[in-house]
Amino acid sequence: MQEQIVALFDKVASYFAVPFASWNSFLAAIGGVPDALLNIGTISAWPYLLSSMAIAYLLYLLARRQPGASPRSFRAFAFPREVYRHRSAIVDYKYVLIDLTLQGVVYVPVIAGCTWLSYKLALSLSGGAAASAGASLNPLADALILTVITFIVIDFATFFSHYLMHRFPVLWYFHEVHHSAEVMTPVTVLRVHPVEKIFNSAVGAFLGGLGAAAYAAIAGHKVDPLTVIGIDIFVFYFRVFGIHLRHSHIWLSYGTFLSHILISPAQHQIHHSVDPRHYDKNFGYVLAIWDLLFRSLYVPRQRESLQFGLAGTDPKDYSSVAALYITPFRKAMRHLRAPRSAAAEPAAPAGEAAVDLSGHKLVAPDK
Numbered sequence: 001m002q003e004q005i006v007a008l009f010d011k012v013a014s015y016f017a018v019p020f021a022s023w024n025s026f027l028a029a030i031g032g033v034p035d036a037l038l039n040i041g042t043i044s045a046w047p048y049l050l051s052s053m054a055i056a057y058l059l060y061l062l063a064r065r066q067p068g069a070s071p072r073s074f075r076a077f078a079f080p081r082e083v084y085r086h087r088s089a090i091v092d093y094k095y096v097l098i099d100l101t102l103q104g105v106v107y108v109p110v111i112a113g114c115t116w117l118s119y120k121l122a123l124s125l126s127g128g129a130a131a132s133a134g135a136s137l138n139p140l141a142d143a144l145i146l147t148v149i150t151f152i153v154i155d156f157a158t159f160f161s162h163y164l165m166h167r168f169p170v171l172w173y174f175h176e177v178h179h180s181a182e183v184m185t186p187v188t189v190l191r192v193h194p195v196e197k198i199f200n201s202a203v204g205a206f207l208g209g210l211g212a213a214a215y216a217a218i219a220g221h222k223v224d225p226l227t228v229i230g231i232d233i234f235v236f237y238f239r240v241f242g243i244h245l246r247h248s249h250i251w252l253s254y255g256t257f258l259s260h261i262l263i264s265p266a267q268h269q270i271h272h273s274v275d276p277r278h279y280d281k282n283f284g285y286v287l288a289i290w291d292l293l294f295r296s297l298y299v300p301r302q303r304e305s306l307q308f309g310l311a312g313t314d315p316k317d318y319s320s321v322a323a324l325y326i327t328p329f330r331k332a333m334r335h336l337r338a339p340r341s342a343a344a345e346p347a348a349p350a351g352e353a354a355v356d357l358s359g360h361k362l363v364a365p366d367k
């Protein structure tokens with residue numbers, strides 16, 4: 001254990017040195033804003049924004065056909081002032097500009113170090129990726145298995161780390177930053193605290209390591225870790241089909257049947273709702289099966305009127321960029337310092353645990 005901690009510090013220190021190796025590497029480290037728009041591996045890359053806009057336009061055309069539809073323009077339909085100029089949206093814009101610029105120098109090295117250690121740990125726990133290698137498959141079967149394993153690993157890791165953040169109070173305080181958005185725009189997807197990013201990456205890398213070991217056992221050779229942790233073709237297509245409508249005011253449901261298989265934008269909006277009926281529902285990213293298994297799936301039968309944000313939390317807690325960074329640490333410290341009985345108090349009442357793991361509830365005793 002001590003060896004691993006020393007190795008982690010070594011790795012993080014070497015990553016921290018990278019941006020300062022040359023002027024070009026420093027510019028690359030602070031170039032998070034253009035990278036977020038141009039790098040197809042990032043969720044906010046331009047093809048996903050454009051395709052979401054195209055789907056929004058189709059929904060606009062459908063809405064205009066409804067009897068009694070208002071004659072508003074596409075701009076008013078897709079970019080209403082009350083959403084895009086809301087104080088919560090303005091905090092999003094400022095936070096994302098600052099966070100993307102600083103992250104490469106300030107905390108991405110920690111993410112990279114934790115990801116590396118987590119992946120190594122999973123490989124060593126699973127006995128080494130090559131140890132159980134069997135006979136090699138043909139290249140097509142090989143590629144297919146890798147794609148499917150990668151997709152399942154990424155999707156379950158995303159679901160599971162999200163689930164854990166709602167389950168444990170200290171993690172919830174950092175995830176609360178994302179839920180504190182009172183209106184949602186595509187920028188809200190990046191309203192994520194650095195600690196949440198570190199946690200997500202570590203969980204993803206750990207499960208990625210287990211996936212790599214499974215792949216080695218099936219395909220007969222090792223896999224490049226970047227392929228397992230990187231973007232998968234299924235995830236790419238999922239992003240193309242309206243990923244940015246999830247963080248928006250535009251309702252897009254997949255219907256009752258498909259919503260049991262894939263998480264629709266409407267289902268993620270329900271995840272952000274302040275209505276107690278919606279607490280701790282729809283943690284999933286692409287597949288709905290994880291929510292089905294964990295009994296947290298909520299499928300809307302019809303269009304629902306939603307209010308986003310946090311119930312029972314002072315809006316001032318997240319009203320500025322500085323607050324988004326600092327408030328979770330303040331709340332987590334207060335929780336950890338609380339006497340054990342008080343710290344245990346937020347647990348859901350007996351019998352409700354399966355459906356009421358809510359961070360919304362967990363926050364209440366802290367106020």
Ligand SMILES: [Zn+2]
Nearest residue numbers: 162166175271
């Ligand atoms: Zn959440």
Ligand SMILES: [Zn+2]
Nearest residue numbers: 178247268272
């Ligand atoms: Zn969200």
